[in-house]
Amino acid sequence: MRLRPMPRRSRTMTQQIEVIHQDGDVIDVPLNRLKRSPRNARRTPHAQADIEALAASIAVKGVLQAPVVEPETDGEGRPTGGYLVTIGEGRRLALGLLAQRKRIKKTAPVRCVVDLSHDPHEISLDENVTRAGMHPADQFEAFRRLAEDRGLSAEEIGARFGVSAQVVRQRLRLGAVNPVLMELYRAGELTLDQMMAFAVSEDHDRQAQVLDQLGAHRPPYLIRRAMTEAKVSAGDRRAVFIGAEAYGEAGGTILRDLFTEDGGGWFEDPALLDRLVADKLDGIAEAVRLKEGWKWAEPHIDFPRALGLARVYPHPVARSEEETAQIAALSEEYDALVSQWDAVEELPPEIEARFKEIDAALDAFGDGTAYDPQEIARGGVFVILGQDGVARIERGLIRPEDLPAPEPEPEVGETEVRAEGEGGEPAPEGEEPEEDCGAPLSERLVLDLTAQRTLALGDALAANATVALSAVVHALALSAFYPAYERPTCLEIKSVSADLDGHAPGIDDTRAGRSVAERHAAWAGRVPKAADDLWSFVQGLTATDLLDLLAHCASLTVNAVRAPFDRKPGAWAHADRLAEAVDLDMTGYWTPTVASYLGRVTKGRIAEAVREAVSDEAAERIGGLKKSDMASEAEALLAGTGWLPPLLRKPVPVQPAPELQPEASNLTEQAA
Structure with missing residues (x-):
């Protein structure tokens, strides 16, 4: 605002109505007599946040610059007693907000300057066009001086300028950056986003070091x-697992990012964090071992592989009639309470307490499954830190040395084999063999007879699809749920599960990994504990359950990994046909990130992905960046696009061979 000449006099309101104003008069006008000028050049409404900030400033310091007004007249040119605000409409609105909140009276006097010699529209335009705002760097340092010289807190400064304490903290942090950075910012060689990236840390030496390493023209994310x-x-799983509070109590410090919505932050002592993670996992493992009685329990960041461990699962336990009745009664009461109080938003305290009592009682009964005490006595537990920062307990693991010894083979009885040369040789010519009804059959004869039976059994099985399906499911389920030493089946169907975690660490915590694990645990709880009982179990399944179990067991054998040391083009082609048959859509399972793809391919591949998913212009825009920067930018550009690399896209359906036309068919026959 331009400075106006000092007034010659100030008049009361009564005098103002009766006399003719002179240009430059300073008058006190009641707030409720100030009006918006129709000739104000500013048509866009003031932002509410700006009015709030101005109101807070006026409440502390008063109106620092007097509004410029002109007397309002009626259609005949007579004064109405009102005044039109030519310059200072924001101040008028801020004063009105204070009056609305009862901070000042509606008739509070406002010192104004009368302008009669200029066109109101022009001076309003001039006020907004020629005004030069303070450079942000000056504002940052001014806020810092208020904090350092006057001892004002962020909350106090915010109240005086109508901004939040968080905004003040951001400006204070920016005002305290390395002076070299501040001068570059003033000179226009650094942007505000770059300044915020440098200000993540208050370490001036580190700021200077990064500036020397990267220069002044690097993107903000790379600086940060x-x-x-x-x-x-x-956001690291270790930090999520420990939590900021526990880490701070252990003496760790957190570097907060004041310039992100969630506050962000970094744990500055990785060694301390790793120790806290190990101690907490160890505590959980020991607590599980003591509570549940396992022989051992071990903490691990990731699931250890290639240890040769077998695994057992919990099985349904028989409940007493009393327990069954209690569970039924509690469940019935719970359902009745839900029906009665479902429409009520706030439950009475006694009803809410009863819900909690029923929940606790039902939880005490468990889910109806349990591990065999002998398995617990020789088995153990892994406590794993999941990718989501939550400890995952893997129970029922058996070390090789703790596996029970296999039971001896049963007596063969009538089919007991004897070695050749021990009565198995044909009797010499002319001699009658000695009769020995209890003598074992020769090895050669046993092979002959069982071969005959094998072929006949296979032929009969082929004629009975239902039994064949059960036999295949039985063989696969033995491989999926029972140890290698306990798989009684005559079908030589080999079920092998690929170790995918070795190719893609952390894959068990993905959507597909969790889905497979949950389905496997559900079936493991249903199949019988003894492998010898599995055949009866499989035969008793409904057709739907039988197919579901077959599908699950078959899914565990899928291996479409393209390993350079194990080329299987036929298997890879079949994987494409299988994906086509089940309509596999990998967009629901995988997204392109720096870690999953972009940071592991060439710049050409990154540009190709952005070009396909976004545009040629976007690919060209990031093409000049270094690979790490380019990958990070591409991750943001590809988010939500559903882009997939060729290996993960839906396969192109195989077109069936065209049928021969009749004429072509005849020609073929003639040629033959």
């Missing part, structure tokens, strides 16, 4: 990454 490269992100 360099400023925090030796720290652990607050």
Whole structure:
């Protein structure tokens, strides 16, 4: 606002109505007599946040610059007693907000300057066009001086300027950056986003070091990454598992990012964090071992592989009639309470307490499954840190040395084999063999007879599809749920599960990995404990359950990994046909990120992905960046596009061979 000449006099309201104003008069006008000028050049309404900030400033410091007004007249040119605000409409609105909140009276006097010599529209335009705002760097340092010289807190400064304490903290942090950075910002060589990236840390030496390493023209995300490269992100699974509070209580410090909505942050002591993770996992493992009685329990960040461990699962337990009745009664009461109080938003305390009592009682009965005490006595537990930062307990693991010894083979009885040369040789010519009804059959004869039976059994099985289906499911289920030493089946169907975690670490915590594990655990709880009882179980399944179990067991054998040391083009082609048959859509299972794809391919591949999913312009825009920067930018561009690399896309359906036309068919026959 331009400075106006000092007034010659100030008049009361009564005098103002009666006399003719002179240009430059300073008058006190009641707030409720100030009106918006129809000739104000500013048509766009003031932002509410700006009015709030101005109102907070006026409440503390008053109106620092007097509004410029002109007397309002009626159609005949007579004064109405009102005044049109030519310059200072924002101040008028802010004063009105204070009056609305009872901070000042509606008739509070407002010191104004009368302008009669200029066109109201022009001076209003001039006020907004020629005004130069303060450089943000000056504002940051001014806020810092208020905090340091006057000892004002962020909350106090925010109240005086109508901004939040968080905004004040951001400006204070920016005002405290390395002076070299501030001068570059003033000179226009650094952007505000770059300044915020440098200000993640208050370490001036580190800021200068990163500036020297990267220069002044690097993208903000790369600066922020360099400023925090030796720290652990607050989103890391270890940080989520421990939590900021426990980490702080142990003496760790967290570097907070004041310039993100969630506050972000980095744990500055990775060694301390790793120790806390190990101690907490160890505590959970020991608590599970003591409570449940397992022989051993071990903590691990990731599931250890290639240890040769067998695994057992819990099985349904028989409940007493009393327990069954109690569970039924509690469940019935729970359902009745839900029906009665379902429409009520806030439950009475006694009803809410009863819900909790029923929940606790039902939880005490468990889910109806349990591990065999002998398995618990020789088995153990892994406590794994999941990718989501939550400990996952893997029970029922048996070490090779703790596996029970296989039972001896049963007596063969009539089919007992004897070695050749021990009565198995044909009797010499002319001699009658000695009769010995209890003598074992020769090995050669046993082979002959059982071969005959094998072929006949196979032929009969082929004629009975239902039994054949049961036999296949039985063989696969033995391989899926029972140890290798306990798989009684005559079908030589080999079921092998690929170790996918070795190719893609953390795959068990993906959507597909969790789905497979949950389905496997559900079936493991249903199949009988003894492998010898599985045949009866399989034969007793409904057709739907039999097919579901077959599908699950078959799914465990899928291996479409393209390993350079194990080329299987036929299997890979079949995987494409299988994906086509089940209509596999990998967009629901996988997304392109720096870790999953973009950081592991060439710049050409990155550009190709962005070009396919976004546009040629986007690919060209990031093409000049370094690979790491290009990958990070591409991740943001590809988010939500559903782009997949060729290996993960839906396969192209195989077109059936065209049928021969009659004429062509005849020609073929003639040629033959």
